[in-house]
Amino acid sequence: MLAWSLSWQTGVDALRRNAAVRNDRTTAALKSTLERYESLPYLVGAHPLVQDVLADPKADWVAQANRYLEDVNRHARATTTYIIRADGLCIAASNWRGSDSFVGVEYRFRPYFIEAAKGGVGRFFGIGTISHDPGYYISQPVRRNGKIVGVAVVKLNLEWFPGSDASEPLLVTDDHGVIFLSSVPAWKYRTVRPLQADVVASIDETRQYARQDIAPLPVSVERVLEGGADIVRIGSGLRAPRYLETRRGLGEPDWHLVTMSPVDPVLDAARNVTIMTGFGYVSVCLLAFYWRMRRARVREVLRSRAMLQKAYAMLNDRVAERTADLSQANERLQREVAERTRTEAELRATQDELIQASKLAALGQMAAGITHELNQPLAALRSFSDNTRVFLERGQYDAAHENLEAIGSLTERMGKIVNQLKLFVGRAKPKSQRSPVARALRNALALLGKRLEGVGIALTITDGDAASAPLDPHGEYPELVAQCEDLRLEQVLINLIGNALDAVAGMSAPRIAIDVRALPATIEISVGDNGPGIPADVMPRLFEPFFTTKEMGQGLGLGLAISSSIARDCGGTLAAHNVADGGACFVLTLRRTRVNAALAATNGSAMSPAEANAAGNTAAAGNPSAGNPTPPANDAHH
Structure with a gap:
């Protein structure tokens, strides 16, 4: 209690000194303003x-x-x-x-x-x-x-007054006790004490405060201090704030300046000092107890030493008869040491086996991931090879030649896919390359052609702040070039569109919206669907490797993780959010590459035969002998 009282008194004195300084400064500023206009x-x-x-x-x-x-x-x-x-x-x-x-x-x-x-x-x-x-x-x-x-x-106009120092409540009352200046707007035109009927009538007669509803401020005095200061509480309830209220008269006019200094910091400081004092007292008591126990232990040690010396004298006489027992105990101890050494060797061998097993498990996961990523190109190879056989039987050698070129391109693509998984694991930075966005979209849609049947696809492009326009599937758009490798961009788009297809599966009117927004420095590719959306508990783990919400065998949880890694390696981002009217939207943001006319003609002009064949592969669906690639479902999605 003494520590509490001293800390409380010290804190209150500090508050009163600070309030006095504020009162002096504010009174001087207010009276200076009034006196300046007095004449x-x-x-x-x-x-x-x-x-x-x-x-x-x-x-x-x-x-x-x-x-x-x-x-x-x-x-x-x-x-x-x-x-x-x-x-x-x-x-x-x-x-x-x-x-x-x-x-x-x-x-x-x-x-x-x-x-x-x-x-x-x-x-x-x-x-x-x-x-x-x-x-x-x-x-x-x-x-x-x-x-x-x-x-x-x-x-x-004295409305500037509260803004001069609003760190603590500050207010001015008139001769009736009505607050007309306050750093707390809610306290204005309230009274610090109830008004008598004649005072209320006088205020109404002079229209001093117009139509303001003058009501008492809910203030209650908890403690009266010396020197004209009080501890007051504003409001009701245990959580109502408490203040140190100090008053000072301004003389002419008959106003009073009231400073409200919060006492919660003083209470906290007093509480902390009391707790520290209690800890100190407990520490002193523990130290005294420790010292007493130490002295008792020293006395016990001295007494034990005397007893040991006496026992030592007795043991010397019994050494001979105990030698045999000690020899036997020594032999048992050596056997125990040997057993423990053997156990430690077995433990080290077991640990080595666990490490090797962990390595094999990681290798199996990577092999499963490679198999997952190669499914789509392998399915496309099957489709192209079937088409090539049909074209050869029909004698369409040019078409067969183009299919063979496409097979070669897809084989190279498979090699790059393995390399991309290596980049994902090792975080290697790929070379900076340019990729036309329109061509990557066409290739991705061509690989997913079979799955896109019966799904409404909306392709739009927005250049800067202009209105959105439909994206021409046969247009080249040489100005839409992203800072990314062709294969890596196609891989991300295939994953995002494939996940959207998984999301709208079973919907009565499945729709997928792909919007390309060209900004001065970046290109944003949004893939949205009208599926059920992404659950809140799945959203934080959406881009984790090997995390999937699909059934066993439907996905390994690598698609979105690899896509996010590709976006980061290319200096971009991949984000996801739910749409207000239903469904989810994935936004891929990549750096935009500005190209001149010559480079645009080279980089974004006609497609290679393999690309053209891939883009038109869906058209061969009407031929019963021509296979269509049906890539497997992608990884974790909503």
Whole structure:
């Protein structure tokens, strides 16, 4: 309790010192602003033009007075400057040009007018009846030949005040206890104490706070401290914040500056000090206990040493009869050591076998992955070889020659697939190559031609911010060149489209949308479907190797992992998300390569015979003797 009390008192004293510094700084800033404008109404009222127009409001004099007040207000940087006749009617104002002009408005109900009309200085804070903006009003009587002919008023906007230092709640109350300036907007126009009925009537009569609903602030005093400070709680309940409330009067006007310093940090510090003190006390107690136990152990050791010395003397007499027992025990110990040595050797051999088995398991996984990736090219080889046999039987040697070239291209492709899996495992960086996106899409769709039957395919292209347009399947689009190797881009597209086909399998109206978006630095290829989407628990593990949601034998979980690795190696990304109206969408982003006209003609012009044959292989589906490639299902998907 002593540690708590000392820490609490120290923290409260620090809060009070900081609050005093803030009060000094804020009070000085506020009083400096008010005092700077204190004499402005008097100077305005001393001008002969103002005196004359209040005594005799001629039209040309009123116009001159409006311009004069406008000029004075602009140079003084006040909110509004205006003059009121002795009967309470405003005849000239600095805002005479605006729709919210004060000209022609009666103010004899305002306390600042009443006070100045009696010959004093009026000071008043309220909400404007015309502008509905809060402000501080300073008024001075205007005398002409010793007679009060009107009142000069300056309105100041003090809304800057809370923004000067809002790290802790800071507020200003008027003489009735109404909060009219606060760093917490919700506290404005609340009262720190209940208002009496006559005070409420006076506020309503003077329209001081317009239509604001003035209600008490839910503040309760928990502890009264010395020096005019209290511990208060704002709100109700155990979690209501507590503050150290300090007050300071501003003198003239009769306002009070209230600083609310949160005491939670002080409570936390006191709690931490108490806990540290408790730990320290427990540590001292443990240290004393340890020291006592150590002394007892030393005494026990000394007593044991004396007993051992006595026993040693007795044992010397029995050494001879115990020699045989020791020899036998030594022999048993040697046998145990030999047994333990043999056991350790067997353990090391077992560990070596486990390491070798782990290597064989990893090799089996890689072999399964290679088999999975080679299924599609092998199926295409079967289709091309069947077509070639038919073409030879028909005597179509040109078509057979093109099929043989396609078989050679696919054989090279199979070799590259094995190399890509090697790159996936070893994280090797491929050479920077350019790949026309349109050609890669055609090749991918050709390999998946059989599976695409009965599925709605929408191909669109967007160039920059222009509207989307259908993608011509026979167009070359030489400007759409991605920074990626041809085979690797086709491999990613085959995986994404194949996964989309798996997702829409069994849907009543299966649809797949492929959108190519060309940006200045990148090319985005989106593959979306109207399938069931990706479950939330699958999304974090979607690109993990060997993770799949398909049944045994339907996929090894390598397709998306390899595709993600290819995208990263090419400096791009592969991401997935669910679509709001159903289905999933995979977005492949690659760096865009700018090519000149000559390079475009070389890189994106006519397809090779193998590519043309692959793209048109689907058309041969009408020939019963021509096989069509039906690639196996790809890896883990939604």
